[in-house]
Amino acid sequence: MSEPEPDTEARKSGGGLVDVILDEASIARSTPEVEHDRAVAIYDLIEENAFQPVGQPVANYVLNLSVIEKRLVFAVRTEDDRDVVTHVLSLSPLRKIIKDYDLICDSYYEAIRHATPSQIEAIDMGRRGVHNEGSTILMERLAGKIEVDMATARRLFTLVYALHWKG
Template structure:
């Protein structure tokens, strides 16, 4: 479990845990993205449970069960608040395309010209943004997140799904 610094705000995450049974061990590039996403997420985020806005800050556990994303949210002191279960079907195409372009990007940064790397990275960021907007929409009415928080959560969801893609 990664833990961030103490926060004065109630509208934030202070700890994020990825289910070890779901995540597995990914390639070094994927592991690096996971660590960076968790670090950045804990440094700055906006995360508010609609029905428990006064109960924050929060701890978040992410896992994949039966092709569904499970977001288990506790108070900072560990008292469980709510578990949201979301179908991954709306995200699958974006995540699949994101995996493909990430593989191209990781290969390119080792051998390609800077202009080629930049072109691939533009596409990668575009898919990442699309997934982030979709995640915000899917959480609407349940959990309020800002765009940067959604981007980092999308990265973590992608890391969780990496194992399931046979990579």
């Protein structure tokens, strides 16, 4: 199924995320697998994304992502450090999916060590399905605030999961 792409003009003119900063106070040291997933998600986000705050001009943006008082905070500023917008979202709609994703990731990382390739593939398919579900919820929560495509939402969900790890 193809996702609609937000503001294709923004992509053509070079707008989007140029940096993603995770609030160190919101994140705890986690497993090497989660740390690797987080680093890859940030790298991939910066390399390719569709990220456009609604009602803002096409520009290069920096996203500060944090969890404050059990709320997800998207603080967006321009590359030249001008505040653009801050959106505070409840984590409640994501709690169950994050818990499910955490359980299936544990199973996946354990399977990598001991399971057959077909077992690993089956668990990975389930993991990707739960990840897509979380990404869709995140897209819905950002609707009308920040336009993102599914690939960007998937990478953002990975970071939300990494931030949620502290809890």
